[in-house]
Amino acid sequence: MKRWLIASLAFALLVLALPGATLAQGSQEVRFGIYAYRPAPIMYERYQPLADYLTGRIGIPVKLQVLDQEQMRKALASNQLDFFLTNPSQFLVIRSERSLTGVLATLVRRYGEAETASLGGVIFTSADRDEIASLADVHGKTVASPGRHFLGGFQAQALELKEAGVDVFRDNRIKLVRSHDRVIRSVLAGAAEVGFVRTGILEELAEGDGSLLSRIKILNRQNLIGFPYVVSTRLYPEWPVAALPHVDSDIVRRVASALFAIESEFPAARSAGIAGFAPPADYQSVEYLARELRVEPYDQLPSLSWSELVRQYWGWLSAILVLLLLLTGAMLWLGRKKRELAVEQQRLRRLIQSWPQPMLMLRNGAFVDSNRAALELLGFAVPQSLLGKDIATFSPQTQPDGSISRQKMQRLLGQVRAGEVVQVEWAFLRSDGSQIWVDMSLAPVREKDDSQPWVLCSWYDITRRKEAEQHLRLAASVFDHAREAIFITDLHGLVIDVNDAYVEITGRSRASAIGGLPPLPLEEGPGVFSGARKNGFWSGEFVSKRANGEPFNMALTLSGVRDEHDAISHFMGIFSDITRLKLQERELRTMAHYDALTHLPNRVLFTDRMQQVMAQARRQEQLLAVVYIDLDQFKPVNDAYGHKAGDELLVEVAARMRAELREEDTLARLGGDEFAALVVNIEKPEVLESLLTRLLHAVALPVRVAGRLVKVSASIGYTLYPQAEELDGDQLLRQADQAMYKAKQQGRNRYCGFGSADS
Amino acid sequence: MHRRRFLGASLAAGFAALGLSGCDAGRPLRFGIHPWIGYEPLYLAEEFGWLPSSVTLQKGQSALDSMELLSSGAIDGAALTLDEAIRVHVDGTELLVVGVTNVSVGADVLVVKKDIETLDALRGRRIGAEMSSVSGILLLNLLATAGIERGEVTIVDLPMDEHVAAWKQGDLDAVACYEPTASAMVGLGGVRLFDSSQLPETIFDVLVVTRKFAALGQGSVRDLLEAHFAGLRHLVRNQADSIYRVATRQGTSPAAVRSALASVMLPDLASNQRYLAENGRIERVARDLSRMLEREGLIPRALEVDRFCDSEFLPRSVA
Structure with missing residues (x-):
């Protein structure tokens, strides 16, 4: 060692x-x-x-x-x-x-005999606290804990309580007393209501204090076979032993x-x-626990770097990005559409404003909008003159059909409100007082949930048409009611219309007249049309025939009707029946030249004819005689039997004398009982004398008048022409008159020549 | 006798009463479940309140309870072994596998007498197994793996609870069984010759729903699976806690739970996706299994559907 x-x-x-x-x-x-x-x-x-x-x-x-x-x-x-x-x-x-x-x-x-590598937390309270029996009761209580870093002394309990709905960080006052021993003392002393200690502590302390376990109450006690301690929470691994990195690995x-x-x-x-x-x-x-409770070392949310964020949430991020892009796109699109709409609206408004046909909007019967044409039509300068007023304000009191303008308009607007489109002719008064006619259309513009519809009102100025109509009506009336017959033909002269007078005069029905030629002069025929075309008109009088064959006189004036290019498109003829006029004219002429009683030429005609035959005799070197005849004893007959008898006598004598004369000779009554005759083309004087003798004879024959036979005679004087010197008619007649007077003097009933003594 | 029933036999009796009181309100998914380490996630989910109201658990003692309720239409889905699911399906209640709870990796064992040292030596021997249970599946698969014909061995179809007695009498040379019987056999001088860890990905426990319900209550089926995966996470990642809870529920010790956990593989979401894929492992195993069961006369006919499983109900991710 x-x-x-x-x-x-x-x-x-x-x-x-x-x-x-x-x-x-x-x-x-x-x-x-x-x-x-x-x-x-x-x-x-x-x-x-x-x-x-x-x-x-x-x-x-x-x-x-x-x-x-x-x-x-x-x-x-x-x-x-x-x-x-x-x-x-x-x-x-x-x-x-x-x-x-x-x-x-x-x-x-x-x-004791049990071993465990697990630890847990104990939640306890004083045994005498009856109000705390479950985890939920811990809410709001004062908690003693050795410290927040204790797993068995704080964190295990905190998670268990959290899952039971109690957030100790928020819902409780926590006394951190630094050691487990003090926690137990604190709870037993009443300084804290609830205590948190790790497993094993209570059992350790109980060894020195036998009554400890009886003085406390365990909350949420877990019954786990094989686990030696009382425990209130789930278990975690026991304490780890760790070495620091600087320690030699051999020692470790x-x-x-x-x-x-x-x-x-x-x-x-x-x-x-x-x-x-x-x-x-x-x-x-333990890591899950720390994360769940957000305690050290997981108390701070990890600050994600962008790359981590993108790596971890790229699906969401790209979805959000796509959505944002879509949103932006949609907003841009909407913005553009809105601008387009505004421009479109502006254009539409300008279009309506400058539209030549008057257009207006009505609401509740009053104008709310109008275009320029409408203002101009009514003669106003600014829209304010119209807006807010109703149609009747600008109308005459009554419309031409007799109805009162305001009442009629209310009726029409009622129809429009019912959804009808109304078209009507309407008279307006312009600002200068003149009247105009419009063709007015009223159409409802219904918006949703709008009880009072907007009414679109458009006007069409028909004043000129109305005037033309009146004009036409007048013309038609003239055409129909004229006494003169009127016909209209096409360029070829075929009739296309006739009036009633035409039917009446010609006796042809309208149907048979149309399509045929109108009555035309016999000699010129359809040539009159070219005359009318050349001169603009043709007029003349001629005889035509009615439908029944009866002839009649007519005076026709034919004019060309010109179209807008000044070319003749039609002909119009006007004619009247002048038959009676013609008859009267002839009668008048007869009265002027003939004797009404005997129908013999009168002095006027006689003089006229004398001029003619004198001229003819001069040209042809023929001889003519002017004979003057006067009846003898006519006055007594007239006086005795009356004028009527006298007239009868005159008529009879005249007829007899006329019968004796040739056709080419003329017998005239100069007045009263005086007659004159022109005998032309006298070849020999004997012929004249024979004639004169026959005349005397004819007169002398008795005449039956007023039921009796009456006898008269004649005294006749004559003269010849030409004579040595040039004479006029009057002179000739005077010569004959003088000769007659001579015959009277010589005893009547004889003839006597001018310039001769014999009879 | 079914394995899960055997394990569940020691359960507290109270669960049965609880399980039958399932309600029908609002047509939630009524799901049959019984104690088994692979199904623990759903129990844990319920315990921690992670099971939404759209799913109600119908707790039975064994798989038989769930199978009967499924056939009678009293429940809409259940946790079963794959072969049990096939049986119910072929029986007339059409099912759809929507999740895999666990894969056996050593839970099923062949215990043999000491003189048998190789699988080949099984020829001519008497092998005891409960053929209608998953042990039968182990045995059939084992024979197929070893290349032993069906006629070369004598299979004694014996309920699980009679195995120990038969073994003691010396009637059997080998026994296909599972814990805790397997340990008992070893204690009586047996040797573990083969276990399910040598048949990788063959013995599955699955979550099934009736096709009828799958067509109507898709939301509830997803809720069920979400709860399962939440419970699974707790079971696996917080064994400091979960072993005590499982031990408490199963009435066993934390150490026993620990060893039980070692004998199964608990597939996570990703593995589930893989297993349930079209032409995935479940689909193939189900077909093979159904043909094998048909051959053995254990079911009247093989599966006749296009898809026996569907991964559509799996959650997109585990929270």
Whole structure:
């Protein structure tokens, strides 16, 4: 043994000379630290035999150091310890602060005949506290504990209570009294209501105080076969023995083998109350506990580095990233859509504002919006003139159909509210007082949950159309009711429309008239159309026939109807029936030239004809005679039998004389009982004389008037033409008159020539 | 007699009464369970409150209880050995394996007389086994491994509780059995010649649910498995606590629990994924097993389903 000591001392000195050599290698003792879970004197007393045993087994003095938590930490920080035995929680903290060789062995405790390598926590209260019977009752109570780093003295209980719903960190006042002994004293003295101690403590103390167990009450007592102590929590591995890294591995091996060699009957074991040491237990359950309670060394949440975070949670992170990207994308998309929508809305608004057709929005019957065209149509400059007012405000009192504007509009809006689209012609009053017509559409724009729908109102200005309609109506009325017949033809002269007067005058039905030619003058026929085309119109009078064949006179004016290009597209004819006019004209002409009684030419016509035959006689060098005839004793007949009889006599005599004359000769009544005759183309004077004789004879024959035979005679004078000197008609007639007068003088009923004495 | 029933025979009687009072409210998953080290995670989960209300445990004494309740429709799932699951399935209650609780690595043993030193030496000998239990499976697999024909040995089908007596009388040259019978045999001069650790990944304990329920209550099945894995973590990682609790429940000592834990492999989530995969170990073993059972006349016909297991209900991770 001595030789070994010297050798190791020499070796240690050698190593010490090297910089950085460890203390243990250089020191002459092994420092064995034990955590003071009981008061230090007790600890020294109990464990010194273990130190002595180790000293004996490894050949180097083993110095026992009983340390509390703070002292152990300091000693470890300055490498003042080579081995240590402490509770598992403390071990975890130390291990987290510096590297260790790992657990060499796990303590096996002995109690009576039983051994165990497990420890647990005891939760107890004073036996007389009836209000604390279960874990839940611990809530809010004052708890005494040796310290938070005690596994069996705090942490095991804390987890058990946590699972029972009591968070001791939050729900309890905890008195940390530094040792198990004080915990028991504290509870028994009433300073704390509940105490936490590790397993085995109560049994140890009970050895010196037989009544202890009867004065306390164990909470949540676990019944575990083979486990020697009372326990309130689940179990954890017993204390580990660990070596610090600076300790020579040979010493570590020797210490470990010495520890494992301890048998329960060894004095070292008996004194410490242990059975020995077992191979290292699995301390992971203690780690779970520390993590669960967030106590040292897991009291701080590990600060994850980014790379760790990414490695560990890459699935979640990428999912979140994708979601964020999607969200961002969606927001960008939404933003863009919103901008697009705003632009679209603006464009739409501009479109509506500048739309040439007036558009407005109504709500509750009043305007809420309008475009420019609507303002212009009503003659206003700003929308405020319209907004808030109803349609009737801008309408005349009554609409042209006679209904009151406001009532009619209320009725229409009622229909619109019922969902109908209403179209109506409406009269408005412009701001300048003029009236306009619009074609108004009212359509409901229903929004959800909107009892009062918006009404879209659009106007179409139909004032010009209305005026044109009135104009047309007037024209149609004229067309229909004119006394003159009116027809319209196409360019080829075929009738396309006629009026009632046309039907009446022509006697043709409308249907038979349309498609045919209108009445046209016989000689020109459809040529009148070219005349009308050339001159713009044609007019004339001619005879046409009615449908029944009856002829009638008509006066037609045919005009070309021009289209917008000033080209003739149609013809329009107006004609009237002038048959009666023509008849009257002829009668008037007869009255002017003929004697109404005898129907013989009168003096006017006679003079006229005389001029003609005189001219003819001069041209053809023929002889003509002008004969003047006057009835004798006519007045007495007239007086005796009345004018009627006189007239009858005149008519009879005239007819007889006319019968004696040739066709080409003329007999005229100059007035009263005076007649004159023109006898033309006289070849020989004998012929004339024979004629005159026959005339006298014809007159002298009795005439039956008023039921009696009456006899008259005639005195006849004549003259010839041409004569030596040029004469006019009056002169000729005067000559004949003079000759007649001579015949009267010579005794009547005879004839007498001018310029001759004989008869 | 079934192995698990044998182990459970020493249980406190109170559990039976507890187990039968399972309720039906809200149609939770009624799950049959009986004491066995592989099923302990579910007991632990219940003890620590990690079992949600969507799962109720129907605690029986042995696998037979669970099998009967499954067949009668009184429960929707159970923890069974794989061969038991096949039996129930072939019997008419179609099942689906949703989890593997443990793989036997030495729990099932062939104990022989001292003069038998190799498997070959078994030829012509009398071997005792309870053929309707997992011991039968061990024996059949053992013979197949050793290349021994069925006719070359005499198999004495004997209930487990008669093994010791028969061994004492010298009627048997070898016995296929499991703890604690195996230890008793060794104490009577037997030698462990072969155990299930030599048949890797062959003898499984599984969690099954009826196909009917799997189609309806997928959430409850997941809850069950989550609870199982939470309990498993406590059982494995906190043996300082769990061995005491298991020992307390099974009425045995922490040391016995420790050795029981050593004879089984408790597959974690990842291993479960591997076992339950399509064409995974469970699927193949189940087919082989069903053919073997059919050949031996222990079941009327082999499995006739595409998939006997489904990894879909396994949790994504263990909290």
